[in-house]
Amino acid sequence: MSNLDRLWDIEKHYGNLDLYIKELKVLDENKEMHRMENRYQALKQTYEDLVVKKKELKTNLRKLEQEVQIHEEKFKIAEKTLYNGSVTDLKQLEHLEKEKEYHFGSIDKLEDDILESLGTIEKLDIEIDKISRDVLILDNELVEKKVESDRLLSELNDKIDKEKSTIEELENSCDENLLGVYHGIRSRKGSGIAEIKNDVCGGCHMRIPENIVEKAKLGKKIINCENCGRILYPLQK
Ligand SMILES: [Zn+2]
Structure with missing residues (x-):
């Protein structure tokens, strides 16, 4: 091999090396993976927010149910007092009747709220279920991408090392x-x-x-x- 042939060979290997280093830079930046990671974090945050919202709604639901219970008890007491003959005063009877109506109305309104709340929780459950599946899919994709990226990275680093040692060998035997x-x-x-x-x-x-x-x-x-x-x-x- 003449010096010129050797130089031509060196040039080709430097060309390969430049190419691999460029590829390494692109792989290091890995824009697609960063985009996926951002999406994953955003999705996870949405999921956590929805879970918190559901928890709040459930707490509120329990409160509404307790309120219904209280009104039901008070309604029963008013009804009992109204019909057991212990009260005969007309004004007092009228008052009890109004109290009964008030509790009945309150229960009615609270039950509407409970139904609405249950509907919202049901919708949230569907949404949480869908998002948790999306999070899982994206998580798997990310793991796969990471494995693939690591494989490419190690392959590329091997190629770079090989080119460097070939260049060194050629240069050592060149004028x-x-x-x-x-x-x-x-x-x-x-x-x-x-x-x-x-x-x-x-x-x-x-x-x-x-x-x-x-x-x-x-x-x-x-x-x-x-x-x-x-x-x-x-x-x-
Ligand atoms: Zn020229």
Whole structure:
């Protein structure tokens, strides 16, 4: 393998390395997973809010039921007093009648409230059930995504390590001065060596004069592109 071949090989491996590092960055950002995590947190919060709301409604329901009981007892007492003959005073009887009506009306109103509350709780139960299922599905999806992302991450890191060691190996067996020149161009241009394809520089895509192409093909010395400065690599010698 000539120095030029080695350099061309190095360039290809640097290209791979750049690509893998870019992929790693995208994977690290993992926007989709962040979006899923945000959705999961929001859904979980909604679920918890609904559970709290249901608890409050149930507490209130118990209160309403207790109130009904109190009114029922008072209604019974009024009724009993009204009909057991212990009260004969007309005004007092009238008063008891009104009291009876008041408790009856209160019970009626409270029972409406209880029914409404039960309906709301029923609707909440359906909603809580649906959201808890959604939370579970999303949670599973997140776990799967995380496993997949970890797998890709480890695969990518392996590839990066492999490229780095290949580059190191190739560079160790490459002429030091040439390597220095190559890296100088690479740091400015993004690549240090370019293939000649149909008399065109693969780096800057400019036509290369015929005599330069011929010199490059001879391979006796390093020829640079007159336009971009990259080392020229003749694919077909
Ligand atoms: Zn060029």
